[in-house]
Amino acid sequence: MKRKTIKDIAKESGFSLSTVSLVLNNHPRISQATRDRVMAVVKKYNFCPNSAARGLASKSSKTLSVVVPNLTRVFSDIYLGEIISGIYERATSQGYKILLDIATSQFIKSQEYLKLLASRRADGMLFIASDIHADYLSVFEDSPYKFLLVNHVFPGKKLNYVSVDYTASARTAAEHLLGLGHRKIGLIAGTNTFTGLQFRDEFIRVCKSWPAGSAQVTWVDGGEEWSQRGGYAAAAKLMAQTPGLTAVMAANDRMALGAMRWLADNRREVPEAVSVMGVDDIQIAAYVNPGLSTIRHDLYQVGIESCNRILQLIKGEITECSDLLPTSLVVRGSTGRVQAS
């Protein structure tokens, strides 16, 4: 039995091809009576319009490309999970599907990111994978392609983005620690993204220029993957090279958790001896002991908002986008007032 086409539906329902098409697209032009009679036939055969034909005629694939970083354990990353969930939920509700890609070297080298849009396989691209080396993204400056960086920015390039405000986060975090009296602070930074660099620089700036007395900040790199293991190693390094630290600030919760682990393994009480603070507010942050003070980043919301924006770009409702989403301070047990020594 051959697959039914819109033509078969037209014939059987006694209406024209165009009428069926209009019904299928909920065009107001068609009366309810006609609509019902057509839909009856559609139901009867469980007809489903061919998406390639649709895409060809309408010049839109109703598909969004989502590109995630090529981390060894990408999908085990709750950070990405939240964003993708947000994107998925929004995209689906608007009738869009998601084409998944991983930014492997092959993906970059073969310019898949471009071909995906050039071939119209996707109407727009949500890029979660950028780092400071993603220079090839320049092709999207002033291009007709709909492109959006998700939770990243690219200073110096004219690229659309939706991101959490890392600069504001840094400020909030610094102010929290400074307010507790800390003046010797270790920073575990992420340096392979621009947002990570912004965070580091702003954190240091605020510490240096604190009215009640500037603080000394020593920073180390927490590693490419911003992982717990990286945080553990970074904490070790930090404590060794800078005696007298009273607080450790990590650029994300996973590294902060790693740092806390090191402190526990080496018998430094948190927060009595050392305060620890993270960024993101991942679920587990509330469950460790003591609870991890952190800056809440609503990544699900970043996903939602990113999707909203790319959809607006596609529809032409906006032509550019540079959103910074707010963050908030979450105080738990891991940070405390500096002890008089």
Next chain:
Amino acid sequence: MKRKTIKDIAKESGFSLSTVSLVLNNHPRISQATRDRVMAVVKKYNFCPNSAARGLASKSSKTLSVVVPNLTRVFSDIYLGEIISGIYERATSQGYKILLDIATSQFIKSQEYLKLLASRRADGMLFIASDIHADYLSVFEDSPYKFLLVNHVFPGKKLNYVSVDYTASARTAAEHLLGLGHRKIGLIAGTNTFTGLQFRDEFIRVCKSWPAGSAQVTWVDGGEEWSQRGGYAAAAKLMAQTPGLTAVMAANDRMALGAMRWLADNRREVPEAVSVMGVDDIQIAAYVNPGLSTIRHDLYQVGIESCNRILQLIKGEITECSDLLPTSLVVRGSTGRVQAS
């Protein structure tokens, strides 16, 4: 500037439309000289054929649908991560793209799983999300649609699958524990999938019929999400209701880790007082202390193999598929010979 089409390339290169098409598809019909001249023009304009048109004419979308379960933290699941990575790697190397979907109730209710294939948006579907309630999958029995269960089976339904051999795993695990002398074993089972049920039943069967003396098995459900938390609670329940257990077998590593955590929190030495064993061999299993004995499931390989199979189904090289992949025993520190008491 209008987007270039194959026609423009034909005009500029001086060849016919069909020739360009054949070149683009690497058809042997075309000589190298012609090929080169056409490709020069293609390169010049960075031309990329419209995929909708291509799909319409060729009746193939070169796209695979991957459906993942609707867990609260789907993407934080390393289990899925491995499988998806395997699928992605294979699919990409064969020129296929991946369309991601989550098996939400909305997805099920609206029959998206069917529409995806009926509309030819995807050439085939890899379903990682099935549980014992996925009765709606019956539509794929004897249907023309290319459908494959990934790491699941559906006894009683004629559905293609590629899965690890859970029955063999259960046997191997049981034999390991029985061989160490355990005769009172607690089992933390997963009961919302058929593979989970198979594992439980085979494990119990082997224990009961062990030649050297049958063992007593008490089992509890580890919860819908097979999580660490579920394992923790299950261990508590198990130890409370069955005194004298010398071993705890969990249907996956995450639950085993949860059980180990409970045992540590309650001062039972592993493996001296209680042996613990898991299934999967997730990365962290090697890093906990003591290392977790487990049955190795190569999920990345499951992804690779699943993708190979669905591609063969699509090409018509095979018409059905029921692969069971081998597993292997990994002995670490968490299991030991039962102590004389």
Next chain:
DNA sequence: ACCATCCGGTAAATCGCTCGACAATGCAAG
């Protein structure tokens, strides 16, 4: 009774590419 408006539906021109059937060309064999 007349013309302007609406309303609901239709005809037909695309959309950009694939692929099977056919044509042209060259060359060895009869």
Next chain:
DNA sequence: CTTGCATTGTCGAGCGATTTACCGGATGGT
């Protein structure tokens, strides 16, 4: 000098929808 057969390239008929311009008839104001 035909004929036969590769070898290469071209024609053109779809593929299955969308969408714009058009059309016939009912409505309604004067």
